[in-house]
Amino acid sequence: MLGARTENNVMSTTLFYQVVVLSSLFLFAPNVRANVLDGIRVHEAPDSIRVVLDARQETQYTYFALDNPYRIVIDLKNTRPGRKLVFSKVSEVLTGIKGIRGAERGKDYRIVIDAKVSLSAKPFKLRPINPYGHRLVVDLFYPTKKKPAVAAAKPRPKAKNRDVVIAIDAGHGGEDPGALGPRKAQEKKVVLRIAKRTADQINRMKGFKAVLIRKGDYYVKLEDRTKLAAQNKADMFVSIHADAFKQSSVSGASVWIRRSEGDDRQESDLERFLVRQANQSDMIGGVGETIKLSKYTTPVQKIIVESSTIFVREHSRLAGEAVLRNMQKVTNLHKKEVTEARFRVLNRPDIISILVETGFISNPSEAKKLAQTQHQIKLAKAIADGIGEYMRANPPPSTFLAARRTELRYTVSPGDTLSEIADRHGVPAAALTRRNKLSSDRIRVGQTIFIPRGA
Numbered sequence: 001m002l003g004a005r006t007e008n009n010v011m012s013t014t015l016f017y018q019v020v021v022l023s024s025l026f027l028f029a030p031n032v033r034a035n036v037l038d039g040i041r042v043h044e045a046p047d048s049i050r051v052v053l054d055a056r057q058e059t060q061y062t063y064f065a066l067d068n069p070y071r072i073v074i075d076l077k078n079t080r081p082g083r084k085l086v087f088s089k090v091s092e093v094l095t096g097i098k099g100i101r102g103a104e105r106g107k108d109y110r111i112v113i114d115a116k117v118s119l120s121a122k123p124f125k126l127r128p129i130n131p132y133g134h135r136l137v138v139d140l141f142y143p144t145k146k147k148p149a150v151a152a153a154k155p156r157p158k159a160k161n162r163d164v165v166i167a168i169d170a171g172h173g174g175e176d177p178g179a180l181g182p183r184k185a186q187e188k189k190v191v192l193r194i195a196k197r198t199a200d201q202i203n204r205m206k207g208f209k210a211v212l213i214r215k216g217d218y219y220v221k222l223e224d225r226t227k228l229a230a231q232n233k234a235d236m237f238v239s240i241h242a243d244a245f246k247q248s249s250v251s252g253a254s255v256w257i258r259r260s261e262g263d264d265r266q267e268s269d270l271e272r273f274l275v276r277q278a279n280q281s282d283m284i285g286g287v288g289e290t291i292k293l294s295k296y297t298t299p300v301q302k303i304i305v306e307s308s309t310i311f312v313r314e315h316s317r318l319a320g321e322a323v324l325r326n327m328q329k330v331t332n333l334h335k336k337e338v339t340e341a342r343f344r345v346l347n348r349p350d351i352i353s354i355l356v357e358t359g360f361i362s363n364p365s366e367a368k369k370l371a372q373t374q375h376q377i378k379l380a381k382a383i384a385d386g387i388g389e390y391m392r393a394n395p396p397p398s399t400f401l402a403a404r405r406t407e408l409r410y411t412v413s414p415g416d417t418l419s420e421i422a423d424r425h426g427v428p429a430a431a432l433t434r435r436n437k438l439s440s441d442r443i444r445v446g447q448t449i450f451i452p453r454g455a
Contacts, residue, residue, distance in 0.1 A: 035059060037109055038082040040100065042090055043174040045218035049096050050286065051113065052175060053136040055079065061136060063123055070115040074123065074138060079109040096142065118143055129283050131177075137286050161400045163209035164391050166202050167229035169239040169345070170195035170212070174219030176285035179244030181361035182368075188217065190370050191240045194358055197380035198240065205388050207400035219285035226348040235396045236319060236387065237353040239345050242370050244362030251363040252334030253327050253379075255320040256355040257313060258347065259340035312352055315394065318424060320354045322393075323386030325413055330378040331359065331369075356383060393425045393451070408451040412443050425451050 039054040053059065053076070060077035081102060090100050098114040113119075119140040126135040170192040172178035178187025192214065199210035211232045213225050220228070229237045320338035327333065334357070346353045358379050359366040369375045392408055395401035410421060418441040422429040429441065435452050443449065 035076070035079045036082045037076060037079050037085055037102075039085060040087065040090055040111075041175070042094060042097075042100075043218045044094050044096065044216065045174075045220075046215070047142055049094060049119070049140040050174060050218065051100070051138040051140065052286070053111070053138070054132065055134045055136065058125060058134050059136045061123065063121060063138070065119075065121060067118070070118050072113040072115065072119060072121050072138070072140065074111040074113075074136075075105070076109045076111065076136075078107050080104065081109060096140070113138075113140070115140070126283075126286055131180075132175075132284070135175075135286070137175075160398050161403050162398055163207055164236075164396060164399050164401055165209050165211060165232060165234045166387055167211045167213055167232060167234035167237045167351075168195045168199045168202070169225050169229070169237065170214045171239055171241040171345075172219070172281060172285070173214050173217055174285060176219055176281050178281075179242065179361050181244065181370075182364050185361055185367050185371060187242050187244070187361050190242050190361065190376075191358070192217070194242075194370075194376050194380055195240045197376050198238070198383050201380050201384035202387065205384065207404070208388065208391070221285070222282055222345045223347075225345055226351065226353070229351055230348065234351060235391070235399075237346075237348070237351045238323075238383065238387065239343075239353070239355045240358060240383075241355060242358045242361045244360060248362050248364065250334070251360050251366045252332045253324075253359050254334045254339060254357045255324045255327070256339050256341050256343060256346075256357070257316040257320055258353065259342050260313065312349055315352045315390075316346075316354055318394065319352055319387065319390040321424070322390040323354065323356060323383055326382040326386040326389070327356075327379065328413075330382045331375075334360075410449045410451055412445055412447045412449060414445050416443065416445075417441070418443055418449075421449060421451070427451060 035055055035057040037053060037055050041052045041054070043050045043052075053074075055076075059079065061074055062077075063072065063074045065072055081104070085102070087100050087102060096116055096119065098116055100111065100113050102109060102111050104110075119142065121138055121140055123136060123138045126132070126137060128134055170188070172188040173192070174188075176188065178191070180186060195212060195214070199212050202208045202210035211229070211234060213228050214220050225239070226237060317338050324333065324336070324338060328336070338354075343355050346355060359370050361367045361370060392401055408425070410425070412421075418432055418438070419429045421443075422432050431452055432438070432449060433441065435450050
């Protein structure tokens, strides 16, 4: 009968569908060589070189080192090169390596780093985080020089009349570009220029010495930034930024200090946004570690740390106010008072620390100004002048400024009162009245006030 189904017909039909399904799975199965190496970047720091490999998937790899000549070899498993992968310009500006090359080896792809000296390699993988996908990072460390053993020297007496040391930290760097502005403007580049100009201005002032935390385009862990400041015996830590916000209309400079742990007030949208961008810098920069603050277990330790923290926060605010007053003379302010936020880079309880937002690189007109040399110089001078104003009013012991503890001159700014000026400089209001021969507490903008020391 026409159309009758037999057992053989049913088996044939079933077999046919099985073949179709298996063929479909074969045709649309993921390619075992699907991982693609799309790019390679390098950043050179004073003690190491970072090589970053951008891939489309998590990379499986092996590596080894060779001598005569020095080479680091990295084999990427089941990986092929992307069309835009270029090696020719990767190592042009590096001093520690001669070049980087790559070649396919069956299903794998081999990277060879030709070094000038013996380098030790530390590779690790990073999960995707905006603006990057999967990354394989290879940190190459220069050999450490062993110092010859010497007889223990007698401890030297502490230097008197030393310089006040200011640590200037350019935010972001290396793998972390920071905020992005119009025409591919990168925060890391803008703030490094401003930081260097600020250091130059500080070094011009007698009794001051500036230390740059980051001198080039490389990343420094948030925790290590303040460690470097402490190692250089800094009296003050200044982190410089030029951030972004969701709305491009937001503009203006601001100064921030660390918010106390017990402060549970609600954060503003801007504060949350800026803090999140700054605090995730380690993950973008290729660290991804959480800062582990020291734990102080004994009551005495807790009291010492808490007292130090209170003092540092109070004086960080005074320093921030001085910087803000001077910045107001050269640029618009987003906030006219020092603001508090939980920036991890301001965590140290023993160093006066401020974070300066020089403007918003996400604002087209402000981004244009931030890229101009003259505006950078004005900002740098304002920051340095504010630091100088604070330090002369509050000179650290054993410094040149403390030895010259003479009276100061202060120019009255809009909104100033005599009592606020007195509190800011740690002198009684009556002492200001006597020294300036004032018949009342009324003062005018532009008036010069003499501030006696030791009053």
